[in-house]
Amino acid sequence: xxxxxxxxxxxxxxxxxxxxxxxxxxxxxxxxxxxxxxxxxxxxxxxxxxxxxxxxxxxxxxxxxxxxxxxxxxxxxxxxxxxxxxxxxxxxxxxxxxxxxxxxxxxxxxxxxxxxxxxxxxxxxxxxxxxxxxxxxxxxxxxxxxxxxxxxxxxxxxxxxxxxxxxxxxxxxxxxxxxxxxxxxxxxxxxxxxxxxxxxxxxxxxxxxxxxxxxxxxxxxxxxxxxxxxxxxxxxxxxxxxxxxxxxxxxxxxxxxxxxxxxxxxxxxxxxxxxxxxxxxxxxxxxxxxxxxxxxxxxxxxxxxxxxxxxxxxxxxxxxxxxxxxxxxxxxxxxxxxxxxxxxxxxxxxxxxxxxxxxxxxxxxxxxxxxxxxxxxxxxxxxxxxxxxxxxxxxxxxxxxxxxxxxxxxxxxxxxxxxxxxxxxxxxxxxxxxxxxxxxxxxxxxxxxxxxxxxxxxxxxxxxxxxxxxxxxxxxxxxxxxxxxxxxxxxxxxxxxxxxxxxxxx
Amino acid sequence: xxxxxxxxxxxxxxxxxxxxxxxxxxxxxxxxxxxxxxxxxxxxxxxxxxxxxxxxxxxxxxxxxxxxxxxxxxxxxxxxxxxxxxxxxxxxxxxxxxxxxxxxxxxxxxxxxxxxxxxxxxxxxxxxxxxxxxxxxxxxxxxxxxxxxxxxxxxxxxxxxxxxxxx
Numbered sequence: 117x118x119x120x121x122x123x124x125x126x127x128x129x130x131x132x133x134x135x136x137x138x139x140x141x142x143x144x145x146x147x148x149x150x151x152x153x154x155x156x157x158x159x160x161x162x163x164x165x166x167x168x169x170x171x172x173x174x175x176x177x178x179x180x181x182x183x184x185x186x187x188x189x190x191x192x193x194x195x196x197x198x199x200x201x202x203x204x205x206x207x208x209x210x211x212x213x214x215x216x217x218x219x220x221x222x223x224x225x226x227x228x229x230x231x232x233x234x235x236x237x238x239x240x241x242x243x244x245x246x247x248x249x250x251x252x253x254x255x256x257x258x259x260x261x262x263x264x265x266x267x268x269x270x271x272x273x274x275x276x277x278x279x280x281x282x283x284x285x286x287x288x289x290x291x292x293x294x295x296x297x298x299x300x301x302x303x304x305x306x307x308x309x310x311x312x313x314x315x316x317x318x319x320x321x322x323x324x325x326x327x328x329x330x331x332x333x334x335x336x337x338x339x340x341x342x343x344x345x346x347x348x349x350x351x352x353x354x355x356x357x358x359x360x361x362x363x364x365x366x367x368x369x370x371x372x373x374x375x376x377x378x379x380x381x382x383x384x385x386x387x388x389x390x391x392x393x394x395x396x397x398x399x400x401x402x403x404x405x406x407x408x409x410x411x412x413x414x415x416x417x418x419x420x421x422x423x424x425x426x427x428x429x430x431x432x433x434x435x436x437x438x439x440x441x442x443x444x445x446x447x448x449x450x451x452x453x454x455x456x457x458x459x460x461x462x463x464x465x466x467x468x469x470x471x472x473x474x475x476x477x478x479x480x481x482x483x484x485x486x487x488x489x490x491x492x493x494x495x496x497x498x499x500x501x502x503x504x505x506x507x508x509x510x511x512x513x514x515x516x517x518x519x520x521x522x523x524x525x526x527x528x529x530x531x532x533x534x535x536x537x538x539x540x541x542x543x544x545x546x547x548x549x550x551x552x553x554x555x556x557x558x559x560x561x562x563x564x565x566x567x568x569x570x571x572x573x574x575x576x577x578x579x580x581x582x583x584x585x586x587x588x589x590x591x592x593x594x595x596x597x598x599x600x601x602x603x604x605x606x607x608x609x610x611x612x613x614x615x616x617x618x619x620x621x622x
Numbered sequence: 623x624x625x626x627x628x629x630x631x632x633x634x635x636x637x638x639x640x641x642x643x644x645x646x647x648x649x650x651x652x653x654x655x656x657x658x659x660x661x662x663x664x665x666x667x668x669x670x671x672x673x674x675x676x677x678x679x680x681x682x683x684x685x686x687x688x689x690x691x692x693x694x695x696x697x698x699x700x701x702x703x704x705x706x707x708x709x710x711x712x713x714x715x716x717x718x719x720x721x722x723x724x725x726x727x728x729x730x731x732x733x734x735x736x737x738x739x740x741x742x743x744x745x746x747x748x749x750x751x752x753x754x755x756x757x758x759x760x761x762x763x764x765x766x767x768x769x770x771x772x773x774x775x776x777x778x779x780x781x782x783x784x785x786x787x788x789x
Contacts, residue, residue, distance in 0.1 A: 170768060170770075171767060282683075285680065288676035288677065291676065292636075294665075309650055310646050312646065338707050345707075511744070514752070516737065517738060518752075537718050544714075552699070
């Protein structure tokens with residue numbers, strides 16, 4: 117406990133270095149902007165901007181990206197409330213009651229509620245994170261190859277069991293990501309492998325950023341071009357009156373929603389830890405529960421303040437929660453953290469529990485930066501609400517080409533090969549076409565990041581056991597993890613059998 | 623084309639791609655190698671098989687008409703959407719193709735002019751401002767600060783004096 121506080125204090129000394137402090141503030145502001153733009157969320161922002169962080173050392177880079185992640189959770193609420201269009205999928209639940217409030221002329225109340233709830237959600241979850249992470253990392257230190265593989269299998273299994281998407285499409289998405297990550301060289305024998313159509317560009321493999329920017333940059337933007345077209349290109353921006361007097365009254369009224377905020381924070385945090393779940397389902401669940409425990413559930417959907425607070429607290433808490441497995445186990449808890457994890461590999465850090473031992477400055481700097489990012493996000497958000505509302509008026513046809521250009525250069529920068537830019541454009545277009553058919557994209561991105569870690573873990577385990585898969589079930593930690601993974605994998609099947617049985621005996 | 627037809631076509635295309643990946647993986651040993659564990663082709667081979675089986679599963683559901691996509695008779699891409707998304711996609715492809723000929727400082731302004739002026743319908747004033755400011759900031763951020771040399775194609779010689787100034 118005391119040791120943790122000491123380490124956290126060290127982390128703060130990292131955060132208060134002027135350069136890092138500036139990165140946090142810039143990240144928060146940029147994150148709020150990205151979150152507020154319809155069509156862009158934390159994952160898009162982090163994917164597109166990761167190549168820019170080669171400028172600063174790894175600690176600065178991850179602090180900046182984590183601040184974007186955080187800021188985006190705040191920003192998502194702005195367009196949910198002002199436009200009725202969620203700025204990011206994580207803010208979908210915020211539209212349910214935030215939009216009605218804005219239509220009743222109480223946009224400022226909804227915005228304040230969202231900001232405060234986000235702040236409380238962020239704070240509670242960061243404290244939980246601070247005290248959960250070190251013991252978990254400590255346990256994980258004894259993990260060997262079999263445990264690592266079991267954990268990764270569990271991460272993929274949660275997509276199958278909890279993802280809610282078509283079973284076959286989820287499986288397809290996971291396996292194509294893993295196969296694409298195998299392109300290049302076989303790490304053990306050193307032979308070239310899967311050099312597709314014998315194009316030499318594939319010899320250096322497929323960088324995860326190429327797929328991530330392709331899908332979350334180009335694909336997402338094409339998707340937004342379509343949405344924009346279908347929506348007629350116009351959206352109604354609500355008015356917001358912000359005065360000190362009104363804000364104080366709003367804050368007083370907010371006190372009544374503390375139960376929803378605290379519930380949303382805890383729920384979001386624990387849902388966020390699961391790889392397939394994360395901020396979007398977390399906030400939707402929080403909304404549902406807030407409605408159930410409310411004294412007047414009939415007000416939900418017509419401008420209930422609890423309906424804004426619960427999901428906003430939950431999505432911030434979930435973004436912190438998703439960092440827990442990323443930092444301690446090397447398993448990302450969300451697509452955004454998958455990209456952060458891939459970034460750590462590029463920066464030369466080996467993800468996993470050893471980080472706590474080998475790079476305490478990095479780990480504790482990041483944790484401390486979450487406290488700071490949370491504080492700065494709420495301050496920037498509340499102080500500049502009118503500015504962000506103005507920015508929302510920027511025509512899409514000006515923003516879109518700028519984002520496309522950032523994608524193209526972001527795809528070129530990591531490897532400096534035009535082959536990769538082509539690949540990225542192809543991934544973007546195919547990803548867009550597949551997304552229209554409800555293929556889930558997050559599992560593929562997670563898979564291409566985890567693939568290069570999962571394959572050696574599996575092969576090493578099998579070498580240890582001389583080819584027997586029983587090694588995954590007989591070890592203290594990997595056994596239960598494997599069982600959990602199998603349960604998730606077979607959950608869809610169990611559901612089908614259960615429904616059939618019930619029909620038979622009903 | 624309806625969503626239902628697109629679903630079948632996509633599953634078939636991806637199925638063929640999986641078979642290709644399986645063959646490609648088979649170039650490396652797929653079985654067990656004494657002392658080395660599974661061969662280098664094993665991991666992608668079995669996963670490509672999972673891809674193929676998933677595609678067959680999607681086709682199976684398509685035949686049984688299960689799920690919202692397999693039963694949807696909506697238009698896959700509406701004509702006006704196709705024009706707009708297609709224009710954006712093609713302009714991106716042309717831009718990247720021009721990277722190796724006139725370089726990014728030739729192709730990005732063209733892309734911006736096309737998008738802002740012709741797709742967006744903004745004024746020439748704004749268009750030209752963006753077409754100048756954005757490439758210049760890219761030069762200073764990526765090339766001067768980050769030291770990432772971007773592709774210039776045949777325009778490379780024009781940049782030699784600039785390199786001398788900043789490096």
